[in-house]
Amino acid sequence: MEDLTPSLRAISGCAPGDASAQPILTDAQREQLAALATRVDVRPRVIVYREGTPAEHLFVIGAGMVKTFRDLPSGKRRIVAFWYPGDVFGLAERGKYAYTVQAITATTLYRIPRAPLKDALLRDGHLQFKFLIKVTHEFREAQRQKISFMRRDAVGKVATFFSMLEQQLGDATVPDDITVPMSRSDIANFLGLSAEAVSRATHELIRRRIVAIPDLHTVRILDRTRFALLVSKM
Amino acid sequence: MEDLTPSLRAISGCAPGDASAQPILTDAQREQLAALATRVDVRPRVIVYREGTPAEHLFVIGAGMVKTFRDLPSGKRRIVAFWYPGDVFGLAERGKYAYTVQAITATTLYRIPRAPLKDALLRDGHLQFKFLIKVTHEFREAQRQKISFMRRDAVGKVATFFSMLEQQLGDATVPDDITVPMSRSDIANFLGLSAEAVSRATHELIRRRIVAIPDLHTVRILDRTRFALLVSKM
DNA sequence: CGTAGTATTGAAACGGATCAATATCTGTGG
DNA sequence: CCACAGATATTGATCCGTTTCAATACTACG
Numbered sequence: 029m030e031d032l033t034p035s036l037r038a039i040s041g042c043a044p045g046d047a048s049a050q051p052i053l054t055d056a057q058r059e060q061l062a063a064l065a066t067r068v069d070v071r072p073r074v075i076v077y078r079e080g081t082p083a084e085h086l087f088v089i090g091a092g093m094v095k096t097f098r099d100l101p102s103g104k105r106r107i108v109a110f111w112y113p114g115d116v117f118g119l120a121e122r123g124k125y126a127y128t129v130q131a132i133t134a135t136t137l138y139r140i141p142r143a144p145l146k147d148a149l150l151r152d153g154h155l156q157f158k159f160l161i162k163v164t165h166e167f168r169e170a171q172r173q174k175i176s177f178m179r180r181d182a183v184g185k186v187a188t189f190f191s192m193l194e195q196q197l198g199d200a201t202v203p204d205d206i207t208v209p210m211s212r213s214d215i216a217n218f219l220g221l222s223a224e225a226v227s228r229a230t231h232e233l234i235r236r237r238i239v240a241i242p243d244l245h246t247v248r249i250l251d252r253t254r255f256a257l258l259v260s261k262m
Numbered sequence: 263m264e265d266l267t268p269s270l271r272a273i274s275g276c277a278p279g280d281a282s283a284q285p286i287l288t289d290a291q292r293e294q295l296a297a298l299a300t301r302v303d304v305r306p307r308v309i310v311y312r313e314g315t316p317a318e319h320l321f322v323i324g325a326g327m328v329k330t331f332r333d334l335p336s337g338k339r340r341i342v343a344f345w346y347p348g349d350v351f352g353l354a355e356r357g358k359y360a361y362t363v364q365a366i367t368a369t370t371l372y373r374i375p376r377a378p379l380k381d382a383l384l385r386d387g388h389l390q391f392k393f394l395i396k397v398t399h400e401f402r403e404a405q406r407q408k409i410s411f412m413r414r415d416a417v418g419k420v421a422t423f424f425s426m427l428e429q430q431l432g433d434a435t436v437p438d439d440i441t442v443p444m445s446r447s448d449i450a451n452f453l454g455l456s457a458e459a460v461s462r463a464t465h466e467l468i469r470r471r472i473v474a475i476p477d478l479h480t481v482r483i484l485d486r487t488r489f490a491l492l493v494s495k496m
Numbered sequence: 497c498g499t500a501g502t503a504t505t506g507a508a509a510c511g512g513a514t515c516a517a518t519a520t521c522t523g524t525g526g
Numbered sequence: 527c528c529a530c531a532g533a534t535a536t537t538g539a540t541c542c543g544t545t546t547c548a549a550t551a552c553t554a555c556g
Contacts, residue, residue, distance in 0.1 A: 228512090
């Protein structure tokens with residue numbers, strides 16, 4: 029079993045300064061999880077699992093990015109979340125996966141079978157507490173997104189989306205350059221806008237000289253003041 | 263310390279049939295929590311805590327209903343969630359409460375200080391697991407609402423809202439009668455609509471003979487088939 | 497029973513959805 | 527490395543539904 033250190037490091041996912049949490053796993057905890065986990069590498073666009081399949085595993089992202097979505101009867105697709113390195117996904121609803129998960133980029137996953145994980149969590153209260161903190165964190169993030177993206181204006185939504193990406197992919201190589209791995213239609217399906225509206229909103233940000241788009245998957249922030257203003261003004 | 267049985271019974275909050283969870287607390291666990299909790303009764307419109315206040319307690323709802331919200335710089339109010347009997351709220355962000363919580367009806371709360379609770383959870387892995395399940399459940403519900411209310415049509419949103427209320431307040435005295443404790447503007451702030459749009463959408467449901475509104479706080483479903491169709495069609 | 501807050505109703509305007517056409521990208525094979 | 531084809535993204539024009547503003551009706555609480 030390879031070393032899970034880099035991928036499981038962030039499992040508790042707490043913001044710095046959160047007094048109630050120890051940010052990283054102890055060596056012993058990491059070993060415990062490593063003994064249960066299987067590393068899986070997937071290429072872009074590979075389906076990790078489908079909605080309705082028996083939920084046998086929990087997944088931790090080591091590297092890359094996946095999207096969680098559901099296709100509606102109307103044919104529309106709703107993207108519920110994008111998951112980044114350190115995130116945990118695979119939560120079940122009545123024993124089945126609630127959404128379909130698909131890789132966006134090349135992704136490394138650590139797959140942990142649920143039953144042995146549950147035993148380990150019951151055995152080690154401190155390890156379980158890390159998971160409790162992590163799920164709490166993801167819950168808060170879901171609520172935060174719910175209110176952030178309740179705003180109606182497309183330009184504000186798209187700006188907020190870019191801002192969110194910048195925060196979550198904190199490891200920016202170039203400051204002010206945000207990597208946008210997902211497609212425009214993914215963004216649209218996540219924000220509840222049409223693809224055309226995302227395109228026009230992006231164009232509007234460029235027209236106002238707030239951002240530049242060197243290529244489709246990079247957003248460069250030109251005017252951070254007005255960018256932040258746009259994100260907060262709602 | 264009074265008996266917390268009725269209020270803590272539902273703490274794991276799992277849907278029936280969820281194989282991964284025991285739905286209720288054991289007697290011993292209930293006693294453990296009861297020893298930590300203080301019962302608090304609040305009248306309608308009382309603020310339980312304000313956003314930004316040090317988060318010292320976790321709350322379990324015994325009876326009644328509260329709302330969780332944040333007021334935006336623009337003066338608009340975003341309601342993030344309504345909480346029902348058995349729900350747990352009071353999650354912290356960097357040691358502070360993330361939202362303001364206010365009672366809608368007369369409400370009974372069980373207030374549990376965080377530090378002793380954490381000790382109890384670390385001591386009893388099974389008790390902690392109940393909380394892990396509960397937070398997981400609330401996380402899933404937040405995600406589900408995110409996609410449910412991403413739809414644009416006001417009529418569908420309002421119908422879905424009523425449907426959600428019916429499910430959560432399952433203890434209907436009269437079948438097909440849904441109690442709607444919150445105000446119309448609360449509904450608007452929750453759904454991301456204007457109060458006028460909620461009013462018009464409700465009127466449209468009445469006009470189509472799908473529901474009747476005997477009084478402002480009661481919705482009677484007249485045509486369950488078309489009601490369900492409206493909720494699912496998105 | 498009165499009054500302040502809440503809810504409804506009407507008219508106008510804005511903004512995003514939709515449909516249709518064009519442009520651009522991506523990844524595959526030569 | 528380049529060319530090609532299918533998918534993805536952009537752009538334009540029109541339509542529809544929600545927002546907004548303003549006025550009126552209703553509730554609920556003291």
